[in-house]
Amino acid sequence: MEVNELQKIGVFVCWCGSNIAGTVDVAKVAETLKNEPGVVFSTDYQYMCSEAGQLIIKNAIKDNGLTGIVVCSCSPRMHEATFRKTAEAAGLNPYMVEIANVREQCSWIHKDMEEGTEKAIILGRSAVAKLNLNTPLIAGENPVTKRALVIGGGIAGIQTALDIADAGFEVDIVEKKQTIGGKMAQLDKTFPTLDCAACILTPKMVDASANDKITLYTYSEVDNVSGFVGNFTVDIRKKARYINTDVCTGCGACTEKCPSRKTPNEFNMGLDTRSAIFIPFAQAIPNIPSIDKNACLHFKTGKCGICQKTCGVNAIDFEQEDEIVTREYGAIVAATGFNPIKVDKFDEFQYSQSPDVVTSLELERIMNAAGPTKGKLVRPSDHKHPTDMVFIQCVGSRGESCREKGYCSKICCMYTAKHAMLIRDKYPDVNVHVFYIDVRTPGKNFDEFYRRAVEEYGVDYIKGMVGKVSTRSNGRLLVQGSDLLANEQLLLETDMVVLATAIEPDESVKDLATMLTASIDTNNFLTEAHAKLRPVESPTAGVFLSGVCQGPKDIPETVAQAGAAASKVIGLLCKDKLIANPCVAKSEELLCSGCSVCANVCPYGAITYEEKEVNDHGVRETRRLAQVNSAVCQGCGACTVACPSGAMDLQGFSTRQIMAEVDAICK
Template identity: 55%
Template sequence: MKRIGVFICWCGSNIAGTVDVEKVAEAARSMPGVVYATDYKYTCSEPGQQMIKDAIREQHLTGVVIGSCSPRMHEKTFRKTVESAGLNPYLLEVANLREHCSWVHPREEATTRKAIDLVRAAVAKVARNHPLHQGHIPVEKRALVIGGGIAGIQAALDIAESGYETVLVEREPSIGGRMAQLDKTFPTLDCSACILTPKMVDVSRHDKVTLLTYSEVEKVEGYIGNFTVTVRRKAAYVDHSKCTGCGLCMEKCPAKKIPSEFEMSLGRRTAIYRPFPQAVPNKPVIDREHCLKFKTGKCGVCAHFCPRGAIDYEQQDQRVTLHVGAIVVATGYDLFDPALYSEYGYGRYPDVITGLHFERLVNSSGPTGGHIVRPSDHKEPKNVVFIQCVGSRDEAKGVSYCSKICCMYTAKHAILLAEHVPGAHPYVFYMDVRTAGKGYEEFYKRATEEFGATYIRGRVSKVYPRGDKLVVRGEDTLLGKPVEIEADLVVLANAVVARHDAAEVARSVGFSYDGHHFFTEAHPKLAPVETNTAGVFLAGVCQGPKDIPETVAQASAAAAKVVALFSKDQMATNPMTAQVDPACCAGCMLCEPVCPYHAIRPETIQERVGGKAISRQVASVNEGLCQGCGACTAACRTGCIDLKGYTHQQILAEVEALCL
């Protein structure tokens, strides 16, 4: 015999202002199985919860319906309430009388009728609820961090400092990421390398951190607490266990004219190389594509000179399997290709460069030793035009969003130009100057007041050569007139975009991404570092444009989430998972491809049919992976998959209560 209790919450005036709550409670009393119904001003309050507990005990309730706000708000709270009164927490249903009713309808009779209907449906459902029990899975207390930029380095350091093993995987030969390419950082003008390289060294020397550079994550399987990850270690053709990083090989390598990726092709490197002098690990790799030994079979100079015999042309890629309990994704970003703005001539005119080129030009360890010169003739530029929003806020050619960091780094470039080149004049074409951040507006003010940057509000229409100058045409929209600047150098602040292979990474690890291919957080406000896949966390620009302070904060937040997960030996699992009835499953496996979590696999079972033992295939759900989305239950042609807590029987009962 069901004994259901119904509690209608006023939510102050949020519900009671629109819905006649007393009438709803009154109506509930005559619903099938209901033995008790009441209304209360704030059900989620301490006395409200106590009232529910008392009713459960006094009325010997077997099920509870609470008509209140959205279950997203307080379902967890109320589950704990009923559990503490001795009832299974899954014998509770929440009827959403606020978001689905009082907030969206006027105060009238029909609104109260709808509230009653919603309660009736919940009552019909709870009468068919069964106790559900959480399972427990062990947690592998080792973390994987993908990406060795500042985000990945910070996350790995924080997790390792908490005492957990961490594997940091980086695709390039060195960790450091984009931040290693920067000269100074805004708004303090700290030298980027001076604050980054100590962290690079710390993370590489940490006894809890395993550093896998020149490596790529190929495959991720499993689920929270129990991931199996395959990493491909690319052949460096240098045995790093023997190499001391003396650098003799690089000195002797005859292929010296290869454009350096790190130097944005403004500098050259050898075929056996490390990306930059402070690289970690400070050991070279051979770039097969440009190596004479690989191209022609002749050379072998590096092997000849290596005092340790570390060169190994026969080295092969290796695959490493890792078992980890949590993953932090910190794969960083790319920059928008400004050649798509043909009117700016990037790629056609050598003195049209990007902000990252400028960083390398102004850096004292860069290709020009910190002398700002024009790529075309190596002359020092005087009038330099900075164009902001190249690709940003441009749905026609670029991306719709604001890249967030360009206003600040352009102000920084203007300052650095004025500091490095006496008499230089920075001109900045801007749309809006966005300086939300501590000390940011003051920094911009300094760029104009102390360093004489001229800010022009308008988008540049065209850049073209006149003699050895570049004519920049824009409108000064504040002046209301077209203006022209004869510039020596043009610097484009190109948009921050997701990495070209971001979608691939998201699919292989198994989480979602947005229309711009930035990775999607589980909740934009309340779960900003989680993904919709449990155990996978985000840090840095792979989630969306942000500056260094925000990146570091987010990395530490992701690390905190990992550490919290590792603080328990076991993890409770969500019991609302899909369940296959093997007796009627036909083994068609249509459910397998619809499962977004790869939780369904075929399984062979033994049966006796007519006294004979046979084996056949049925679908089987991995409860660790299943997130309870229910896609498989809709795909199942024989109706043999049920979602616990949302069975066909329960949902049909709700529908019946609403419609019949």
């Protein structure tokens, strides 16, 4: 074994109450490790992380002139930072601390005291072996760009941006649609208070637009992200609207005169049509039209140009092209939201066959005063007033076949109760039936809301699922489903069927996750750094999560999470400098052959090459050498494994150190 003669090591074995001491003979571990090379002091104590425990460490460092310490305790994720601070307070370099995890990786997984003790000794010995080769490391500092980027302009993104701006920081919102507002702008009323969605959302949209700290990039997408926490560089693609936004007054004359009016209106879920040059809805922000190139007669035939002739300020510009804007940011918030899933694979519900089978978001537009029917509830097929309506819950949620999502979409129970209640309130002659599997309404005033739908508004809740929907010769729909509580199969003739459709993360999140090096789960929801303790941070430093892109949630939860993400961003932007991790890769110049393998495997783009003059044992020559940008390197070690000539090494986790650990374990 390699022994550094100058190293004086102290070993501290923690009992963690009975967590460790219950299955590990801590006194024996301390006693045995005393004989390891370099160890000059060894002891055990009930709680090493306590004030008293830390004092033992500090005193031992001073009294024995220790050059490094090994703490045999819980996972380094828990208390490595604590013990590094303790060592630093006693005058040691914090990277001269090694943790032997004798709790999660030892006492908790062993029942037998003898086995547990043996393994704890081996783990301690391995940490001592590594520490013998440790050298003090000095952490560098990076400046912080005091500007944040929010990707997505729905309620999550708007709230995050408003909160960041409120703290005095500049923030940009990138929204891929023509207007901010997101899904909430499409909703009619909101549960459980039934206030109109537009009435509470549009003031926030106006605030975001009027705030001089907030810049809106609508009809724009993130093209590229590089850099790292505090220092991101982002390319934003401003898609061509074919409108000169500086002069357009938003008068809307062009949209009225446009002769191409047959395009399905996305904002109204395709229930009516729009013109080729259009503003999505009356309160859109910015209130500027854009031209849909695929529908515009000028782009298709080269003729027309009526909008250009109509425009009083000459704002139409058919020659406009996409523009790339490059900006620097200190922090990035993903707020990319969701979409209802496509239900065309659910043939049993006749969605693709009958216009009277609609999704819940389509019903929102039907019920909305600004929607395709001006808020009047009518059957889409013949615009007649319905007398019976059936709601089907959990369509596409909680399933395990390829057409379903495995998770509960969380919001459907409440919005279905809302729809049922609103319909019964406005049209008491309409019978409303809801087929449910479970009614899930946790939340403040949520269950009361659902009970009101049943008790006060007489909504008929049926425990069971619909098996199939068919069209009758009289034009109505026949719903066949089970009533499990009555052990009956029901046949209900109805005018409309509403599918409580599952929600899924917006498609764009996949490419975005790659650009941000943020991870997504099997359902494409962005992963949080810790499911309980770090719910709004992504595992990538400087990237934060807001809204449904992290998991299904309703508006109150989204707004709360948006605020939480904003506070994390503010905490980051408040700092003038960030302490860098010194455990980064370093290339040994004389060994590097300039082969580029390391640069190709680096997930962070931290490695570049430069021509440099070297003196190789008296031979002077210019070579192509790998250079690690220590600010960008995250210390993952991929390059050290890939390097064919062994030139790359990770500081603090060098090959020598790791081999010493392995040798100590195998001894």
